[in-house]
Amino acid sequence: xxxxxxxxxxxxxxxxWYLRWHFSTFKRLGLQGPEPSIxxxxxxxxMKKGQLQAMIDWSKQYGRVFGYYEGWTPVIAxxxxxxLRQILVKDFDNFRSRKPFPLxxxxxxxxxxxxxxxxxxxxxxxxxxxxTGKIKKMFPVIDSMVDNLEENIKVKSAKAKPFDIYRYxxxxxxxxxxxxxxxxxxxxxxxxxxxFGLQTNAQTDPKDEFLTNIRFLFSGLSKTCILYxxxxxxxxxxxxxxxxxxxxxxGMNPVVWLRNQLRxxxxxxxxxxxxxxxxxxxxLMLFPSTKYxxxxxxxxxxxxxxxxxxxxxxxxxxxxxxxxxxxxLTDLLSRNKEVQDRLCAEIDGVIRxxxxxxxxxxxxxxxxxxINEVCRLYPTASLIVTRQAAESRIYNGVHIPAGMAIQANVxxxxxxxxxxxxxxxxxxxxxxxxxxEKIVPYSFLPFGVGPRSCIGExxxxxxxxLTIARILKNYRFTRPHDSDSKHFSICDNLDYGLYRERxxxxxxxxxxxxxxx
Numbered sequence: 001x002x003x004x005x006x007x008x009x010x011x012x013x014x015x016x017w018y019l020r021w022h023f024s025t026f027k028r029l030g031l032q033g034p035e036p037s038i039x040x041x042x043x044x045x046x047m048k049k050g051q052l053q054a055m056i057d058w059s060k061q062y063g064r065v066f067g068y069y070e071g072w073t074p075v076i077a078x079x080x081x082x083x084l085r086q087i088l089v090k091d092f093d094n095f096r097s098r099k100p101f102p103l104x105x106x107x108x109x110x111x112x113x114x115x116x117x118x119x120x121x122x123x124x125x126x127x128x129x130x131x132t133g134k135i136k137k138m139f140p141v142i143d144s145m146v147d148n149l150e151e152n153i154k155v156k157s158a159k160a161k162p163f164d165i166y167r168y169x170x171x172x173x174x175x176x177x178x179x180x181x182x183x184x185x186x187x188x189x190x191x192x193x194x195x196f197g198l199q200t201n202a203q204t205d206p207k208d209e210f211l212t213n214i215r216f217l218f219s220g221l222s223k224t225c226i227l228y229x230x231x232x233x234x235x236x237x238x239x240x241x242x243x244x245x246x247x248x249x250x251g252m253n254p255v256v257w258l259r260n261q262l263r264x265x266x267x268x269x270x271x272x273x274x275x276x277x278x279x280x281x282x283x284l285m286l287f288p289s290t291k292y293x294x295x296x297x298x299x300x301x302x303x304x305x306x307x308x309x310x311x312x313x314x315x316x317x318x319x320x321x322x323x324x325x326x327x328x329l330t331d332l333l334s335r336n337k338e339v340q341d342r343l344c345a346e347i348d349g350v351i352r353x354x355x356x357x358x359x360x361x362x363x364x365x366x367x368x369x370x371i372n373e374v375c376r377l378y379p380t381a382s383l384i385v386t387r388q389a390a391e392s393r394i395y396n397g398v399h400i401p402a403g404m405a406i407q408a409n410v411x412x413x414x415x416x417x418x419x420x421x422x423x424x425x426x427x428x429x430x431x432x433x434x435x436x437e438k439i440v441p442y443s444f445l446p447f448g449v450g451p452r453s454c455i456g457e458x459x460x461x462x463x464x465x466l467t468i469a470r471i472l473k474n475y476r477f478t479r480p481h482d483s484d485s486k487h488f489s490i491c492d493n494l495d496y497g498l499y500r501e502r503x504x505x506x507x508x509x510x511x512x513x514x515x516x517x
Contacts, residue, residue, distance in 0.1 A: 025074045026067030029399050033067040034058055041069025051383060052411060059412035065398055075099065076400060079409035079416065081442035083395045087387055087406055088442070088450040094393060098452070099386035099405040110313030111455065112384075122310065123455070125288045125302065129195075129281050130459055137279050138194045139358040142463055145189045146470050148203040152182050153475060183323040185211060190463055191318030195281045196265060196311055213257050214319060258315070262308045285310060314456070321380045322460045326467060328378040329371065332426050334477040339428060343370055344472050356469050358462075367465055369428040375446035377426060382411040385448045410445050419443040 016038075023036045034042050046054050055077060058066055064079040078084055087095045097115035111122045128134065185202035188211055192198035202211035265282060272278075274287035285302040302310065333340040346366045385408035392402045400406065415423045419440045420430070429435065447454035454460075 022072075022074075023069060026076075029067065029401070031065065031067040031076065031398070032062040034062075036069045041071050041073075043069070043071040046070070055383075055407075055409060056411060059409060064409070064412070064416070070405075073100075073405055075405045075407050076398075077407045077409045077412075078398075079412040080396065080398075081413070081419070081440050083398060084408055084413075084445070084449075085442045086393075086395045087400075088385075088408070088445075088448070088452075091393065092450055092452075094390050095387035095406065096390070096452075097388045099388050099407065110309040112313050112317065119452075122302070122306075123451075125284055126281060126310065126455060129279075129284050130455055132458075134279055135459055135462060136358050138459075139462070139466075141193050142190050142466055143356070145186055145193070145203070146467055148189070149182060149186045149467065150470060150474070152185075152203060153471065156182075157475065183326045184319065186467065187323040187326075187463070188214065188315075188319045191315055191322075194459075195314050195318065196262070197269075197278055197280050197282060198261070198265065209257075210261070214316065255312075258312060259308050262311045263304060266304055266307055281311065281314060282307065318456060318460070322463055324380050325371075325374060325378075325460070325464055329374045329464065329468060330477055332374055332377070333370075334479045336426055339370065339426070340472075340477060343367060344476070347469050347472055351469065351473065354473060356466060356473070361462070361465050361469055364465065364469070366428065367469070369431040371461065371464060372431040372444075372446070373426060373428040376414045376420070376444060377424075379410045379414055379446050381446060381448055381454070382414075383407070385410055385445060408445060408448075413443055413445065416443070 019038050023038055023041060026033050034045065036042050037044060042054070049057065054068075058068060058077070059079060065076065065083065067074060067076050069075070078087065096119070098113060101113055111119065111126060114122055182203070185208075188202040189200050192200040192202075192210060198210065200208055200210045202208045205211075266286065269276065269278070269282055269286055276283065285307045288302075333343070343366060346364055350363050351360050387406040387408075389400050389402055389404045389406065393400045413419070417423050420443075430439075442449065447457040
């Protein structure tokens with residue numbers, strides 16, 4: 001009995017010593033950061049404030065480079081452009097991998113989470129889908145989806161009452177209240193049809209199965225403690241994915257439904273064969289035209305499992321992030337009448353016949369300035385530009401050990417008064433040709449940078465510009481007189497996995513759209 005007690009005491013002392021040693025990583029590296037709990041790191045503060053707000057507070061207190069503990073995992077947050085240039089571009093081979101995501105599946109991760117040779121192959125296969133030629137051919141499909149959006153706005157504006165353009169209709173689904181959205185319906189229809197040939201009807205039918213299942217997926221995962229549990233005890237993720245009934249226990253059954261739909265699309269495309277003239281991701285993944293490394297290497301199509309993983313990644317990313325940018329853009333235009341008037345004048349001057357097409361929507365330089373400023377103020381990638389060091393490095397006196405996770409602190413970078421004069425103000429002119437040259441390189445990272453930058457950036461920008469240009473040809477964004485007392489957090493809709501809580505500090509008001517006769 002005495003031996004057992006002594007052994008238990010020794011194990012306890014050893015465990016305590018190891019915990020103290022692990023959670024002193026940044027002190028040994030000479031980095032400042034929030035004081036961690038010896039059990040949970042900085043997870044309690046992340047859970048209380050939300051990760052983005054916690055990062056903002058820590059940035060103000062500890063500067064451009066600091067260390068924090070995402071539960072068990074030590075992470076170095078970096079908002080120094082010179083160091084980010086090394087990590088994201090110059091020394092990319094050493095930082096080719098992303099920081100591990102706690103709930104990443106064990107197989108078929110999708111382009112966002114893949115690393116090494118698997119990522120390189122996937123990127124090679126998928127890149128042609130976002131070439132200028134392919135995007136131009138997709139333009140008519142996007143344009144037809146915006147037709148539905150305009151019809152929705154026409155119906156709403158005819159009531160002469162303010163309405164929420166980000167989310168508006170509330171109905172019960174599977175025991176939960178689900179909120180339909182004008183912008184989210186648009187982005188789901190666009191990414192579904194252009195990327196996968198899905199015949200979604202998210203804009204015309206608020207109970208469209210794809211829309212409701214994706215929204216249920218977002219809200220379902222955000223209501224569980226499983227993400228924080230895996231952050232706290234990383235090894236728990238192996239048990240999570242061993243539970244075959246997890247989708248039922250934690251309310252994530254939409255994943256199964258979405259996978260089944262995608263598998264059916266794959267089956268149909270295989271029957272159609274490589275001669276089918278579809279221009280989308282599914283076709284490229286099944287019948288790739290890209291050869292890898294050596295020119296003699298045999299072309300390899302993706303497996304069904306890989307195609308499903310890639311499809312889910314693009315479906316979720318294209319649906320949520322683009323709709324968020326559209327919403328922030330709408331809000332800022334409604335708050336800044338002079339900017340909206342100048343933008344409308346540019347649109348009317350370039351698109352004189354009233355018809356927006358691929359070529360004339362590219363000839364709107366002020367519009368580009370406006371979108372860049374929106375993405376600076378509200379970067380949707382503020383928490384997802386991450387890397388992991390393969391080998392130890394030292395940049396500007398900052399030691400990054402092998403295996404260390406790196407978080408590009410994009411929000412802090414975009415709101416740093418050293419790089420941006422009056423950083424909290426909405427000033428599109430800071431991206432004009434006159435001032436753009438003065439922007440410090442790598443201080444503006446709305447879509448990431450380097451080989452792992454967002455593959456769908458041009459596609460998303462086209463969708464945003466086409467949508468807003470067509471709306472502003474016939475409408476103007478205005479604000480209700482009492483809008484200050486009617487607001488909600490847009491972050492309610494940004495709670496899924498990779499994108500959770502990136503807009504926590506923003507309060508998004510109810511918007512009204514006034515029809516222009």
